[in-house]
Amino acid sequence: xxxxxxxxxxxICQRGTSLTIxxxxxxxxxxxxxxxxxxxQSLTLIATANQGSEATYESGFVIDKFPISRxxxxxxxxxxxxxxxxxxxxxLCSVGRGQFEKLFFGSGTxxxxx
Amino acid sequence: DQQVKQNSPxxxxxxxxxxxxxxxxxxxxxDYFLWYKKYPAEGPTFLISISSIKDKxxxxxxxxxxxxxxxxxxxxxxxxxPGDSAVYFCAAFRLTTLGRLYFGRGTQLTVWP
Numbered sequence: 590x591x592x593x594x595x596x597x598x599x600x601i602c603q604r605g606t607s608l609t610i611x612x613x614x615x616x617x618x619x620x621x622x623x624x625x626x627x628x629x630q631s632l633t634l635i636a637t638a639n640q641g642s643e644a645t646y647e648s649g650f651v652i653d654k655f656p657i658s659r660x661x662x663x664x665x666x667x668x669x670x671x672x673x674x675x676x677x678x679x680x681l682c683s684v685g686r687g688q689f690e691k692l693f694f695g696s697g698t699x700x701x702x703x
Numbered sequence: 704d705q706q707v708k709q710n711s712p713x714x715x716x717x718x719x720x721x722x723x724x725x726x727x728x729x730x731x732x733x734d735y736f737l738w739y740k741k742y743p744a745e746g747p748t749f750l751i752s753i754s755s756i757k758d759k760x761x762x763x764x765x766x767x768x769x770x771x772x773x774x775x776x777x778x779x780x781x782x783x784x785p786g787d788s789a790v791y792f793c794a795a796f797r798l799t800t801l802g803r804l805y806f807g808r809g810t811q812l813t814v815w816p
Contacts, residue, residue, distance in 0.1 A: 598744070622802045631705070631806035632747070632792070647803070681746050685802055691737070692804060694746035 591615060591684050595695030602672055602702050609668045610698045612682035617662035622692070623655070626679040635680075638665045672702045706730045707795050709807035718816050722780040726793030726807055729774065733795040737804070738767060738778045741790045750791075751778070783814045 592615035602608050612621065623635040636644040636657055644657040658666045669676050683694045708727045716722045726736075734755050739747035753760040753767045753776070760767050766779045780787055793807040 593746070595746075620802055624804075629808070631707070631808045632794075632804070633806075634803050637802055683746075683802070691749050691752065692802065693749060694739075696744070696746045699744075 591618075591686060591693040593682060593684060593693060593695035595682055595698060597698055598696060599699035600701070602700065604673055604702060606672055607668055607670045608672065608700060609666050610680055610682075612665045612667070612695055614663045614684055618684045619662070620685060621659065621665045622683045622685075623657065623665075623667045624681045624683060624694075626681065626697075628677070632681065635667070669700065672700075674702045676700065677702045705807075706805045707793055707807045709791075709793055709810050711810050712808070713811040713813070715813045715815065716783045718785055718814055719782045722778075722783045722787065722812055722814065724778040724780075724791050724793075724810050724812065726776045726778075727774055728776075728795055728805075730795070730797075730805075731771075731774065732797055733805075734798045735796055736767070736769060736776050737794045737796075738765075739792040739794060740787075741792060741809070747792055780812075783812075785814045785816060788812055788814050 594613040621638045624632045626632045634647050635650045636646045638644045638657045638659040640659045656668045679697045681694050681697045683692050737752040738750040740750050741747045751762050751765045769776045790809040792809045794804040796804045
């Protein structure tokens with residue numbers, strides 16, 4: 590398994606502000622992933638963060654809105670920029686093990702935007 | 704476009720009985736299927752997976768069955784315990800797109816004494 594520490598665990602933010610979410614893993618990993626779960630919806634991949642290169646974003650997600658940093662093999666951040674109430678979601682980071690038949694998740698960040 | 708679907712938002716089962724959670728998918732190219740369990744205020748916890756070349760995988764009280772012709776999989780929990788009460792997510796991915804899991808919306812399982 591993997592120990593993934595994510596913070597903050599929750600936050601309430603004002604419209605137009607930005608929030609940076611941190612994800613720390615207990616061992617080095619090549620790929621880290623950021624997911625979002627909107628209320629009543631399934632988890633959706635936002636982007637893949639590789640160390641030493643720019644993140645790869647999924648359709649519907651852009652770097653200006655969700656900038657990602659990956660300064661080393663154990664840490665990544667996701668910023669939710671210029672927030673609106675539609676950004677209210679749970680944001681989760683995850684890492685794979687082995688042949689990625691298992692993906693492990695952090696505890697998530699519950700974001701509410703007023 | 705929901706490629707993985709869990710059509711039952713909730714399931715209630717008595718302790719000791721079998722829980723059967725169902726999942727359907729539309730993409731025949733998926734290589735792996737996974738089940739996750741999620742408690743409130745926690746991230747999803749990996750439970751069990753199955754390769755698309757198999758039709759059954761068992762781990763203790765948990766068994767996953769895959770019916771490729773029907774594009775259907777199910778998770779059986781026997782016997783069910785109150786601690787199993789959680790939201791269960793079905794997910795799938797292709798080996799060509801590592802880390803990109805497609806999730807269902809989850810089924811809330813309640814196991815009552």
